[in-house]
Amino acid sequence: MTENTQPPATGRHAAPADLPTQYTPADVEGKLYERWVERGYFTADAKSAKEPYTIVIPPPNVTGSLHLGHAFEHTLIDALTRRKRMQGYETLWQPGMDHAGIATQNVVERELAKEGKSRHDLGREAFVERVWQWKAESGGQISGQMRRLGDGVDWSRERFTMDEGLSRAVGTIFKRLYEDGLIYRAERIINWCPRCLTALSDIEVEYQDDDGELVSIRYGEGEDSLVVATTRAETMLGDTAVAVHPDDARYAHLVGRTVRLPLTDREIPVVADTHVDPEFGTGAVKVTPAHDPNDFEIGRRHGLPQLTVMDERGNITVHGPFQGLDRFEARSAVVAALRAEGRIVAEKRPYTHAVGHCSRCKTTVEPRVSLQWWVKVAPLAKAAGDAVRDGRVTIHPKEMSSRYFEWVDNLHDWCISRQLWWGHRIPVWYGPDGEVVCVGPDEEPPSGEGWHQDTDVLDTWFSSGLWPFSTLGWPERTESVEKFYPNSVLVTGYDILFFWVARMMMFGLYAMDGVPPFRTIALHGMVRDQFGKKMSKSFGNAVNPLDWMDAYGSDAVRFTLARGANPGVDVPIGEDWVQASRNFANKIWNATRFALLNGATVEGPLPAPEELSATDRWILSRLNSVVAETDAHYDDYQFAKLSDALFHFAWDEVFDWYVELSKTTFAAGGRPAEVSRRVLGEVLDVTLRLLHPVIPFVTEELWTTLTGGESVVIADWPADSGFRDQDAEREIEAVQRLVTEVRRFRADQGLQPGQRVPASLDLADSGLAAHEEAVRSLLRLQPAGDGFTATATLPVAGVTVALDLSGAIDVAAERKRLTKDLAAAEKELAGTNAKLGNEAFLAKAPDHVVDKIRTRRATAEADIARITAQLARLP
Known part of the structure; x- marks a missing residue:
């Protein structure tokens, strides 16, 4: 049934056609963006009666610049907010940057090194002043690049994770968590960078395949010995046990006994632990609780001592021949000493395995037991999982929900302290008699002889986890908090679903009385090159989006990203x-x-x-x-x-x-x-x-x-007026089929696109008579005048098109060309049929080769049918 309703009406007035003949993005983009900002189009009003629509920018590092991943994500967010603004929402796209503790500190330390200085030469206070100076002069270049891209953010609300307001929010939530028993200090194993001299979060560790060595070492003597394999022989100096699986009969007689640790005078126990895989290697593993996360957990279960054998710079501290050696020097020395004692059972070089590296300085990360501050995440993570399970928050696409639950349901306590100088300093003071006092933002810290503040700073993710509400003025219940919290949607990459999204969920639910920080989590993928390979400077395929913007315009970059x-x-x-x-x-x-x-x-x-x-x-x-x-x-x-x-x-x-x-x-x-x-x-x-x-x-x-x-x-976002006309759609679809088929026929006959030929059109029964003039114009068809002879007819869409091609093409030459093409297609068909009819060939050829030949045969068959039809239509 045809639906005919009134189309929309408008009362706008047209402007004169004064556009340049050619579009030059560089002449347009900059001036338009500054006009938008000056007129306040992107400024959000907390007093507005309009329904709010809020999105926060995933805060880029202050040290960073706009890469293609930023451009991709910003394009999607900007498209959402621009549409909502046109739909009449009070739209806030909240901008800002992250202080990026370790990255920023490294940048400034490199600048100091050029002057022959270190941060220790300046001292903590002067160094932090130097970092603020660097931020003022060099940081935040990404803001200008965001303008180039067209980001419609509210620049009047731009925030920085270490500005006064956000620092107050950090101090407030730390104090609350501490008083609720959700922040504590304890010795645990962490990722440690011996170059940056700080604990690292998991996201700050990059894993890559390195060539190392796998050494198998015999512990103990004779029938009571065990063989363990390791890629880090130097850590054996800190072994405090050998572990086997409880059900492994090979070692049942040794469980509860001890074996001598080579190169030392120590006896270490053999313990049974289900973590050990009896099918992997020898089924026995060395246990170094102070230098391996899995061993740390085994050690806790069995009450094993934790022997730290390296200092914070990765140098061996154990008294003896290896003391003072760098960990890698010690590795070779320990293997040589074991070999001399006849303890080496096997050596495999190179042995490729995944090794963690500091994402900033690329130094190999060292697992290390350290006294750090932790967040007890169990109750916070449960709340974050429940908010998605009960529908308060929707993850899109829904298939990603399982990944989210896998993470939040299995979270370990979060190490939040960093041994840096740049960042939010932990608001805890220690007294001369062992007192520990957590100080909130409105409280005076204790003073007097012997009192001092903790020297560590907080993990950058701690402050960025508060982003959806700290940027609005929390802990005060500001107009902006009331208007724009919770956020409408979070648009971010699936790669930081755990690192950032989960932390925002935990903190938002905790701080905002059970109200989650956003209603929807819209996850996108990563930008890759045209071959699907990860973009990286080391691969030589990284792209600076500004180069493409300069060459093709920001709209072209944005549309390409959105279309993918x-x-x-x-x-x-x-x-x-x-x-x-x-x-x-x-x-x-x-x-x-x-x-x-x-x-x-x-x-x-x-x-x-x-x-x-x-x-x-x-x-x-x-x-x-x-x-x-x-x-x-x-x-x-x-x-x-x-x-x-x-x-x-x-x-x-x-x-x-x-x-x-x-x-x-x-x-x-x-x-x-x-x-x-x-x-x-x-x-x-x-x-x-x-x-x-x-x-x-x-x-x-x-x-x-x-x-x-x-x-x-x-402007107003367009609305569907409901106007539909199926009859008109069917009629124009028929015109399109007619024009398309005749154009294809003309091309097959070798006619030039602009070449005019006489033709008659019988449109009487097709219902397309009103379109004859337009069809003739599109198809370059002249009226059939005196002397017209139909040398070819073409029935299409209920219309008979008769054409006189006698003067338009060289029929003999065209027949010769098509006959030659037909012979080639028939030869190709014969060849592919022969191969596909050869059972011996089919039995040996790989599937992809056979599939390729089948495709060639199908193409040849189609070519034969097409050329035969063309020959039949020739006059």
Whole structure:
């Protein structure tokens, strides 16, 4: 059943067609962005009566610069907030940066090293002042790059994790957690960087395959001996046990007894522990509780001593021949000494295995028992899991929920202290008689002889975990907290679902009376190169997005990224795709300019349906369908699908079909031309508004020129009026099939695109008679005059097209060419049939080879059918 409802009306006035002949992004983007900021379009008003829509920027490191991953994520967030702003929400995209403790400290320390100094030469207070000076002068270059990309953030609210307000929030929540027994100090095993001299979070450790050695060592004597294998022979100096599986019969007689530890005078016990895999290696493992996380847990279960055999710089501290050696020097020395004692059973070199490295300085990380501050995460993590399970928070795509639960349900206590000088200093004071006092932001610290503050600072993730509410003025219940918390959605990569998202969930629920920090977690994948490989400077495939912006414009980069953004899936991207997006921006520019030059207008209401041609009704019907489709994709965070839908509608349907079909109407003039010019103006107006959130710059320039409006940034988001005309859609689809098939036939016959040929069209029974002039124009078909002889006929879409090609092509030459092509296709078919009919070949050939030959055969068969048809149609 055909639905015909009134199309939308508008009362805008068109502006003159004063666009340059060519679109040059550099001439447009900078001035438009500064105009948007100056006019306050991105400024959020906490007093507004509008419904709020809030997104926080995942705070980039103050040391950083805009990489392609930033550009990708920012494009998605900006598209969401621009659309919501156009829909009438009070929109806040909260910007800011993270102080990035270890990264920033390393940067400044490298600068000091150029002067021949270290931080210790300056002292803590002077060094911290030097870091603040560096931030003021060199930090935060990413802000300028965000402007280049078009980020519609509220710059008046820009925050920094170490500014006064956020520091107050950090001190407040530390005090609360401490008093609730959720923060404590204890010795545990942690990741330690011997170069940066600090504990590291898991995210600050990068694992890579290194070539090392696997050495098998015999502990004990004779039948009572065991063989253990290790890649870190130097740690055997700290062994306090050998562990075997409780059910391993090979070692049952040794459990509870001791064996002598080689190179030492110590006897160590043999313990039974289910952590040991009896199928791996010899089924016996050395246990070094102070230098391995798994061994640490075994040690706790069995009450084993923890012997630290290295200092904080990775040098051996055990008295004897290895004392003072670097850990790697000691490794070789220990192996040599074991070999001399006849303790080496086997050696494997190279032995490739995953080794953790400090993400900042690339030093090999050393597991180490250390006295640190910890968050007791069990009750916090349970709350974070419950908020998703009970539907208060939705994870999108939903398949990622299982990964979230796997993490929050198995969280270990979180080490929050760092042995750095740059960061939020732990607000705990120690007294001369062992007193420990936690001091809140509004409290005076204890003073007097012997009192001193803890020297450690907090993990950067501690402060960034407060981001959704600390940026709004918490712990005070500010207007902004009341208006913009919780956030509407968090858009972030799945790679930091545990490191950042889980921490925000725990802190938000704890600090904000059980209200989660956001309603939806929309996860995206990682940007990769066009071959699907991770982008990295070391791989030589990293891309500076500013280079692509300079070459093709920010809109092209944004559209390319959005068009590849499927929820939770990695995004491959190559420069040729950015070029294609630049071509799309140019197409929009040129088509809009053509429309304006030919009188397209938004002035006055749309004409009544009875005045609209089938072509007009078709494009308005399709326009409303695309509005509805775009809304559905936005609500489902399907950026790739919405971008693709808008691309094909704008390029294929509006520019390649509606504009072309309307040219004859424009040329004829009169009321039909006025109607189509108004329809074209409406279609361009809505299409530009739909495209704006993803490609804001070119759409702003075109929309303001077309409509004379102030800015598309604050224009109304298009609404689906409900207008549909299925009859018109079927009619124009028939026209499209007719034109497409005849164009294909012309190409097959070797006709040039602009070459005109006589033809007769029998449109009487097709219902397409009204389109004859447009069809002839599109197909370069002249009327059939005197002397017309139909040398080829083509039945398409209920229309018979008869063409006189007698003077258009060299029939003999064309027949010769096609006959040659047919012979080649038949030869290819014979060859592939022979191979596929050879049982011996099929038995030996790999599947992918056989599949390739089958594809070649199918192509040859299709070519034969096509060429045979072409020969039959020749006069």
